[in-house]
Amino acid sequence: MAIDTRESVSAEHSGHTAPPVRPTRRRPGWLGPHLGRALVGAVGGYAFGHWIGNVIGSGYINVQGSGQNDVAIVLGLSIGVVGWLAGAGMLDYPLAKIAGREPLPPAPSKSWTRYLGPALDHKVIGLQYTVVVLLFFFTGGLLAMAIRTELLNPTSHVFGPGTYISVVSEHGTIMMMMASSIVIGPLGNWLVPLMIGSRRMAFPRVESFSLWIFAAGYLVILAALPLGGFPTGWTGYAPLQTQATGGMDAYLVGFAVIGIGMICAGFNLLATIINYRAPGMTWSRVPIFVWSVLATAALLTLATPTLVAAGLFGVLDRTAQTAFFVNEHGGSSYLWENLFWFFGHPEVYIMALPGFGIVAEIFPVFTRKPLFGYRIAAAGMIGVALLSFFVWQHHIFQSGINPDMRPLFMLTTELISIPTGFIFLNTMGTLWKAKIRYEVPMLFALAMGFNFLIGGISGVFLSDVPVNVTVHGSFFVLAHFHYTIMGGLVFAFFGGLYYWLPKMTGKMMDRRLGKWHFWAMFIFFNLTFLPLFLVGLLGQPRRVFEYAQNLQTLNDVSSVSAFFLGASFLIFVFNFVKSIFLEPKPAPPNPWNSLGLEWQTPTPVPAYNFARIPVVLADPYHYGTSDGQAVADLGPRTLSLAGVVAPAAGALDAQAVTGEEGSADPRPPIA
Amino acid sequence: MNGGGETHHFRRLGVIWAVLAVAFDLVYYFAIGPHVPPGTLTSTASGAQFDFNILFLVAFPVMAAVWVYWAYALIVWRGSKSDLAEPEGGPKSRGHLGIQVGWIATTTVIVLGVFVFGTVELIVPAGAGGGEGPSPIWTPTSHEVLPIQVIGQQWQFTYRYPTFGGFESRQLMVPAGTTIAFHVTSLDVIHSFWAYQLGVKADANPSVDNVAYTTTKQPGAFTVRCGELCGLWHGAMYNFGKVVPKAQFFVWAQSTEHRSAANTKNLPPFAYTYVPDANGANGGYYPDNVDPYSKVETYGATSPGK
Amino acid sequence: MTTEPVAGSEFIAHEAPTLRETSEEIEYEMRSAEGAMWTGGRLVIGIGAFFFGSLAFAYFYLRSSxxxxxxxPNHITAPTGIGAAVFAFVVASALLYGYGTTRLRAGNTLDWEVTGWVTVLGGFTALGLQVWEFTQLSFFPGSSGYASCFIAWGVMNTALILGGLYWLETLLARWLRLRRAVLDDGGPARSTMPVARLFRANLEGCWYFWGFIAFVNLVFWVLFYVI
Structure with missing residues (x-):
């Protein structure tokens, strides 16, 4: 487009004519890029790749008669992903670019079908992400309930050991993949440009690519089940990894694919936040959610390449027969552990920081007070991001690595609890003498604080090496990270959904159903996972299907609660369908009376976000002051400060805006 | 509702917190602490119990501080439908230097204290029962250390006693009042030797000798579980062991050595690690005519004196 | 990474055709786009650094264990001649391209075009050699830690050079289409046209990336062939 509009604009201003550009051809209708074509591409690509792999591999002794050709599976999955991306139109522009062509401007679609195809509007992509992460989340949740069903009884079994271990591994992997994008994908993409006063993302095509490859990762990791499942859990430790059957290839390819998506998402968000902040949006006025996205995006961009590299080594071990993780051939099983956790620990904070951001964003609105300690909150997030690169060996304290590193990693791990704890300073300070409004988002934010405290403190127990001897690899660890990820991040995510869905969809969620959802989720979450601390302490290792008889009561409490926890999401789904589709209740542009810049836009938010690039005048937290200072100068006719209803998109009188041009622009010149 | 000065709120909060924290810590220390897993069968087990209790005694007041404050705030400072006036904002509510510095200082002191405590408790009891790898740097002071080898394989643990001719047993018998060095290794994938009541956990890696120390106290029974996902039957990979009086142990060990002598002869000679045949015809990585540069052909890679 | 359009005004063109951006806004978005190009170019290097850092970690980890x-064993080494050739081609290409970029800044367009296409050629030669080397190895992939790392290096370096080539080729191809208009506007070094400004930002990022490719090749050439 740069050519299309830019050129004409510059032609007006400097008298040049646009160079002739031959636009790429756009296929009409059903032939164009969309979900269906992507599926066809994925299936075709898999078949093609599998065939090639068979051609390559059939000459080797260790493939012949083994019943398994990893080359075929890896190539099938990889080319399947490429086919999916091609079907989704993700390769159109990169290929046209080889011939030097410029991209076409986006189709001016208002139809709902734009959600099924490639998009450049970050708001469309954000909603697409929402659907995909919920798909991930509910799939993983069903698998979790399958696990809890098996654990109802210590000795009689529902699943065979192979099925059970596949279910456990799928649950872990799917949830980890989901959690790394659950906030960044939907809310990060949807909100960041609006929060920083930008009309666009820096690299919308990279953003769109990240979504579609993320969705491809879902298909790849699900493909592990028909390929025989994999027995390693989400950590994929070698040599079990090298030993496992075809499903393992899906794990490795799937994680690499998701990793590429995470890198792309982080890359785009970093470039956007750094460069597309509106005039006046200084680093001390950036909303705290954007700070959390910034820290997370940095982790996504820099830590994930290690995962992709480790996945590549694993794939090479399984296909080209290298020996990275095979001790007997000069490799080392510790190599995978180190590489995996070098990614894996920043990943843990990828799954925590956005939750902090959401909570810190919700608290001021519903307490009507400024965020306490804004600077320290931002500094804490950056501190966590930096420190998270130096703690990875605490996952392998008992593995037999050199013991002299242990005190050091114990120290860094415990140090990271200091910046992590800042979120409690912020929320507690904000609560001081506040006027708390118990709306649904606030309830979720409060619950996040409650859960994360338990999760965080139990993390200190785990970091203590002597205590770690007992609790490592037990249900104690499991309860710990479910408290931080599910109790922290997922609660924050649902709080964020209830908070921002009125802006995202233009409809209010039902308050009563939201409270039902909250209380069900909060109570049954705690009933599910609190007993598991005890179960772990009493000696039950993770990922087992048999356990001591005396632990049955605790396990059963957890299992039954898990079913109710799962059911609580039905309330959410019901609420969502009812409030958005069946009995839609239009949301005012600023239902929570928030000062956030994203709330100052009309609902629905026009594709260009802001009719005028806003000039930011203050941070969005000056609640409780009587000066009535506006957050930003949004230009003529679009001012909608707290309480003032903004004009709808259709009513935006463009003529009036253009009429201003050249005459009295009230804003200061941009330096 | 919002009445009262800052000191008033602080005083009330402080009193509630102090009473709760002290009361709970006292109850915990005397009533719960002594029963906390993994018990007191060995030095490392009671060490783990002691460390867990100390951490809990520190952690509870911290958690109570947050919870008491939140509960107080949620009740006292809840908004009402009738009173729509906004609370006092302004620069004062955006941050208070003293509180922020105090917070950071307090958490730093707690964290560093926990670190120092943890390090002492790690080093003094010779690694606290965790696997220290092939060359441990924290070793027990006892002159008599009984080595026991733990071999993990899919999906069972076996034990070899090098001081008794290297016989292999599927039952783990341990003498009471003795310092024991567990040499943990694996024949296939990564397992983890988790002798729960002994307070010992060490990963079993193929071709790695992972050493963990503990000193048993009184006789008792314990469970061994695999603590690292090792494949299909990971969930069923467990067995039971016993700490028995020394004399009884020697009787058992010598009779088992004698009884299984024929079997021991067929075993590969005792070694700290066992490398499966890299050059093997069945499932090896190479066709047989290729030299994988391996100096070992089959089990028995190195001698115990390595 | 890629030249992305400035979508803000693009949406305005469709949704509110009469809503014109002020010149200030255009300038602001322009600077943002240039900045994004700058940031993106450096981030790609950061991503690459962690990617290849993982390989270096594997190399030293296996070496020390x-x-x-x-x-x-026996100090096996991958074909030294081919390795040196790959290294030489990559470094020469990068240097040549750097030279071309400085020439472009000085206003000499033709030099940049020629060096650019020669760089593409050199890069493809290096790529071909890197792949061909796989067929000339004196060891099996799983025969040692060194062998494993070397196989991964071959795959990763192929991907790296391919990425650099794609970036450079798209720049050159786009330049062919912009050539006349930009030359009329004072040349690529001075033109104030938005496309020319973005082109310059992109060009610089691409040059840095080629520097990174050369650096990575230097490091791993030393690791695999020299020591």
Whole structure:
């Protein structure tokens, strides 16, 4: 487009004519890029790749008669992903670019079908992400309930050991993949440009690519089940990894694919936040959610390449027969552990920081007070991001690595609890003498604080090496990270959904159903996972299907609660369908009376976000002051400060805006 | 509702917190602490119990501080439908230097204290029962250390006693009042030797000798579980062991050595690690005519004196 | 990474055709786009650094563990001649391209075009050699730690050079289409046209990336062939 509009604009201003550009051809209708074509591409690509792999591999002794050709599976999955991306139109522009062509401007679609195809509007992509992460989340949740069903009884079994271990591994992997994008994908993409006063993302095509490859990762990791499942859990430790059957290839390819998506998402968000902040949006006025996205995006961009590299080594071990993780051939099983956790620990904070951001964003609105300690909150997030690169060996304290590193990693791990704890300073300070409004988002934010405290403190127990001897690899660890990820991040995510869905969809969620959802989720979450601390302490290792008889009561409490926890999401789904589709209740542009810049836009938010690039005048937290200072100068006719209803998109009188041009622009010149 | 000065709120909060924290810590220390897993069968087990209790005694007041404050705030400072006036904002509510510095200082002191405590408790009891790898740097002071080898394989643990001719047993018998060095290794994938009541956990890696120390106290029974996902039957990979009086142990060990002598002869000679045949015809990585540069052909890679 | 359009005004063109951006806004978005190009170019290097850092970690980890004395038995080495050739081609290409970029800044367009296409050629040669080397190895992939790392290096370096080539080729191809208009506007070094400004930002990022490719090749050439 740069050519299309830019050129004409510059032609007006400097008298040049646009160079002739031959636009790429756009296929009409059903032939164009969309979900269906992507599926066809994925299936075709898999078949093609599998065939090639068979051609390559059939000459080797260790493939012949083994019943398994990893080359075929890896190539099938990889080319399947490429086919999916091609079907989704993700390769159109990169290929046209080889011939030097410029991209076409986006189709001016208002139809709902734009959600099924490639998009450049970050708001469309954000909603697409929402659907995909919920798909991930509910799939993983069903698998979790399958696990809890098996654990109802210590000795009689529902699943065979192979099925059970596949279910456990799928649950872990799917949830980890989901959690790394659950906030960044939907809310990060949807909100960041609006929060920083930008009309666009820096690299919308990279953003769109990240979504579609993320969705491809879902298909790849699900493909592990028909390929025989994999027995390693989400950590994929070698040599079990090298030993496992075809499903393992899906794990490795799937994680690499998701990793590429995470890198792309982080890359785009970093470039956007750094460069597309509106005039006046200084680093001390950036909303705290954007700070959390910034820290997370940095982790996504820099830590994930290690995962992709480790996945590549694993794939090479399984296909080209290298020996990275095979001790007997000069490799080392510790190599995978180190590489995996070098990614894996920043990943843990990828799954925590956005939750902090959401909570810190919700608290001021519903307490009507400024965020306490804004600077320290931002500094804490950056501190966590930096420190998270130096703690990875605490996952392998008992593995037999050199013991002299242990005190050091114990120290860094415990140090990271200091910046992590800042979120409690912020929320507690904000609560001081506040006027708390118990709306649904606030309830979720409060619950996040409650859960994360338990999760965080139990993390200190785990970091203590002597205590770690007992609790490592037990249900104690499991309860710990479910408290931080599910109790922290997922609660924050649902709080964020209830908070921002009125802006995202233009409809209010039902308050009563939201409270039902909250209380069900909060109570049954705690009933599910609190007993598991005890179960772990009493000696039950993770990922087992048999356990001591005396632990049955605790396990059963957890299992039954898990079913109710799962059911609580039905309330959410019901609420969502009812409030958005069946009995839609239009949301005012600023239902929570928030000062956030994203709330100052009309609902629905026009594709260009802001009719005028806003000039930011203050941070969005000056609640409780009587000066009535506006957050930003949004230009003529679009001012909608707290309480003032903004004009709808259709009513935006463009003529009036253009009429201003050249005459009295009230804003200061941009330096 | 919002009445009262800052000191008033602080005083009330402080009193509630102090009473709760002290009361709970006292109850915990005397009533719960002594029963906390993994018990007191060995030095490392009671060490783990002691460390867990100390951490809990520190952690509870911290958690109570947050919870008491939140509960107080949620009740006292809840908004009402009738009173729509906004609370006092302004620069004062955006941050208070003293509180922020105090917070950071307090958490730093707690964290560093926990670190120092943890390090002492790690080093003094010779690694606290965790696997220290092939060359441990924290070793027990006892002159008599009984080595026991733990071999993990899919999906069972076996034990070899090098001081008794290297016989292999599927039952783990341990003498009471003795310092024991567990040499943990694996024949296939990564397992983890988790002798729960002994307070010992060490990963079993193929071709790695992972050493963990503990000193048993009184006789008792314990469970061994695999603590690292090792494949299909990971969930069923467990067995039971016993700490028995020394004399009884020697009787058992010598009779088992004698009884299984024929079997021991067929075993590969005792070694700290066992490398499966890299050059093997069945499932090896190479066709047989290729030299994988391996100096070992089959089990028995190195001698115990390595 | 890629030249992305400035979508803000693009949406305005469709949704509110009469809503014109002020010149200030255009300038602001322009600077943002240039900045994004700058940031993106450096981030790609950061991503690459962690990617290849993982390989370096694997190299040193396996080297120091030397399990079963199989890190590098008999000091096996991949074909030295091919390795040196790959290294030489990559470094020469990068240097040449750097030279071309400075010439472009000085206003000499033709030099940049020629060096650019020669760089593409050199890069493809290096790529071809890197792939061909796989067929000339004197060891099996799983025979040692060194062998494993080397196989991964071959794959990763192929991807790296391919990425650099794609970036450079798209720049050159786009330049062919912009050539006339930009030359009329004072040349690529001075033109104030938005496309020319973005082109310059992109060009610089691409040059840095080629510097990174050369650096990575230097490091791993030393690791695999020299020591």
């Amino acid at each position: 030397n399990n079963e004395d199989l890190w590098r």
